[in-house]
Amino acid sequence: MYDIDNILNQTGFTKSDIIELLSVEDKGEIDKIRLRAYEIMKQNCGEEVYLRGLIEFSNYCINDCYYCGIRKSNSNVERYILNKDEIIESAKWCADNGYGSLVLQSGERTDDQFIDFIEDIVRTIKTETRSQKLPEGLGVTLCVGEQTLENYKRLYNAGSHRYLLRIETSSEKLYAELHPDYQSFQKRVECLKLLKLTGFQVGTGVMIGFPNQTLEDLANDILFFKEMDIDMIGMGPYIVHNQTPMSDLSDIYKGRKQEIYQLALKMIAITRIVLKDVNIAATTALQAMYPMGREAGLMYGANIIMPLLTPTGVREQYQLYEGKPCLDEFSSDCFECIQRRIESTGRTIAKDAWGDPKHFFNDHLRSDF
Numbered sequence: 203m204y205d206i207d208n209i210l211n212q213t214g215f216t217k218s219d220i221i222e223l224l225s226v227e228d229k230g231e232i233d234k235i236r237l238r239a240y241e242i243m244k245q246n247c248g249e250e251v252y253l254r255g256l257i258e259f260s261n262y263c264i265n266d267c268y269y270c271g272i273r274k275s276n277s278n279v280e281r282y283i284l285n286k287d288e289i290i291e292s293a294k295w296c297a298d299n300g301y302g303s304l305v306l307q308s309g310e311r312t313d314d315q316f317i318d319f320i321e322d323i324v325r326t327i328k329t330e331t332r333s334q335k336l337p338e339g340l341g342v343t344l345c346v347g348e349q350t351l352e353n354y355k356r357l358y359n360a361g362s363h364r365y366l367l368r369i370e371t372s373s374e375k376l377y378a379e380l381h382p383d384y385q386s387f388q389k390r391v392e393c394l395k396l397l398k399l400t401g402f403q404v405g406t407g408v409m410i411g412f413p414n415q416t417l418e419d420l421a422n423d424i425l426f427f428k429e430m431d432i433d434m435i436g437m438g439p440y441i442v443h444n445q446t447p448m449s450d451l452s453d454i455y456k457g458r459k460q461e462i463y464q465l466a467l468k469m470i471a472i473t474r475i476v477l478k479d480v481n482i483a484a485t486t487a488l489q490a491m492y493p494m495g496r497e498a499g500l501m502y503g504a505n506i507i508m509p510l511l512t513p514t515g516v517r518e519q520y521q522l523y524e525g526k527p528c529l530d531e532f533s534s535d536c537f538e539c540i541q542r543r544i545e546s547t548g549r550t551i552a553k554d555a556w557g558d559p560k561h562f563f564n565d566h567l568r569s570d571f
């Protein structure tokens with residue numbers, strides 16, 4: 203018999219320790235993991251929750267990930283790209299409401315026109331959202347996929363300072379099962395390295411509950427985050443989209459819902475316990491599974507929430523998975539709702555703050571010695 207308390211009180215963790223923690227099913231023991239994660243979050247990051255307004259500004263995509271609803275082969279999706287005014291308006295709303303940071307997310311494109319567009323948007327956001335409370339404007343995070351080093355540098359120099367690029371799974375074998383041949387695992391890893399090199403605070407993450415994904419794969423995911431010196435983590439359950447090649451899993455997944463949800467929460471807690479000072483998001487996919495999913499994420503050690511700012515008219519066109527919440531709500535509804543939800547967990551929102559990951563600075567301090 204392993205002793206969960208012994209594992210939790212360690213400072214370093216082996217792969218088998220992580221697998222042991224992931225396999226815990228007893229409610230009392232899961233609670234111990236959750237409480238330990240919360241304590242570690244409190245010590246390393248504080249209890250405040252940071253907001254990033256999420257603008258899904260385009261669903262055009264050159265990639266064809268088998269799990270994703272906006273993959274290029276899904277001809278049922280009406281494609282859109284927001285114009286500059288719409289994006290700037292959302293960004294200003296975000297700044298006026300004290301969010302402090304925003305995330306610009308889209309499907310993948312690598313053409314010059316697209317990069318020029320984002321570069322211009324970032325520059326404009328940075329100048330137009332400056333105020334006494336935010337002297338350097340909103341913190342801008344990008345989530346626009348695999349790019350060249352040159353493009354990453356352009357986007358960084360335009361003023362964005364954080365970048366999210368999920369590895370999706372750290373198992374090269376599983377990655378190959380989930381993507382067409384021209385999308386390579388190695389290239390994605392390379393991009394994460396280029397992002398670090400550029401100077402970005404780098405976020406990555408995985409989906410939890412893929413077919414054939416083992417607890418060992420998930421333990422390796424956490425070790426991958428550590429090895430790659432990642433600053434921010436966004437993870438969530440894999441949810442079937444019925445216009446994808448994986449749609450025939452739909453029935454099987456109905457039966458696995460509770461199991462996958464629990465596993466996703468355990469992943470958040472264990473990632474917090476192992477990585478300590480990183481930012482971890484309680485993602486929308488958790489809420490798509492269960493209405494209180496994001497609040498649960500906060501209780502398991504997450505410290506970031508990304509309320510949706512995408513204009514209501516196009517939200518429906520950006521469905522990565524079934525059951526995306528808040529489709530017909532306005533940003534202001536989401537704002538009030540999110541405040542209530544966060545306060546219901548006993549936490550407070552850090553207003554007008556970028557909320558950078560402590561890891562990024564601790565890391566620089568460490569490397570000074």
Ligand code: SAH
Binds near residue numbers: 408440442443524
């Ligand atoms: N094109 C950008 C943004 C992609 S969407 C990029 O590659 O970075 C953001 C994330 O949504 C993806 O990285 C993926 O992890 C997640 N996602 C896609 N399909 C999903 C699904 N069916 N269930 C749960 N999450 C999904």
